[in-house]
Amino acid sequence: MTVADYEDLRARFTATGSTWTPAMERILQADPSYFAAYLKQHEAPFKKGTLPRKMQHLLILAADASTCTEYVPGIRANMAAALAAGATHAEILETLELTSVLGIHSVSCGVPLLYEVLAEEGLPVPAHSPSNKWSPRQQELKDNFTVTRGYWHDNWNQVLALDPDYLEGYLALSGEPFDESKSVFDRKTKELVYIAIDSATTHMFLPGLKLHIRNAVKFGASPDEIMETFELASLMGIHTMQEGVAVLDELK
Helix, strand or coil: CCHHHHHHHHHHHHHCCCCCCHHHHHHHHHCHHHHHHHHHHHHHHHHHCCCCHHHHHHHHHHHHHCCCCCCHHHHHHHHHHHHHCCCCHHHHHHHHHHHHHHHHHHHHHHHHHHHHHHHHCCCCCCCCECCECCCHHHHHHHHHHHHHHCCCCHHHHHHHHHCHHHHHHHHHHHHHHHCCCCCCCCHHHHHHHHHHHHHCCCCCCHHHHHHHHHHHHHCCCCHHHHHHHHHHHHHHHHHHHHHHHHHHHHHC
């Protein structure tokens, strides 16, 4: 591979708006044919460009900033790329705030299993039913959640029955990016962020992913926009090479 070939690969990478980093240079130098193959995958969602360039990098930022990933070099690189593409401080902050609620999945996964075990063991199961109606406070929490977040899922009934105080706290946190006095994203964009973090290879939370795909479609997202979100989230696979080649260079 000639010097010109190397320059062409670098130019194609940065043409996607992506930040050229020492990690990418190490991969290029270690195995240029591998880098060229990766670049074909990397370019695909950017060439299609269904989503605005800044949004593409914000979605990768969300996947990298997720508590399941927390890949700081990627956070830095994609935050810089988003800023260069015109993203505002408020848009980046809202992306991070939307992403920060991922910890709720400890409850989303755990509570249904708790209900299953209680039923299997013949123990009382806290539940909402015609004979066990919501208290006024519980009904108010449900109504507020539905208005603020734009949906209600049956699983939230279980959480509301078990611990309304916790659900109220989660609504306060998750509702912050939905505060119309400061929110900068529409509902569709918010749902795309949720899709990115739920479909990220480090998480793959299928119940939440299906829910947020449904919500995104309801708020006007096209199949192409959702597919592009999957593709952008999938690019995190390169982290293995970014970190692994750096260590290999140290040890060789």
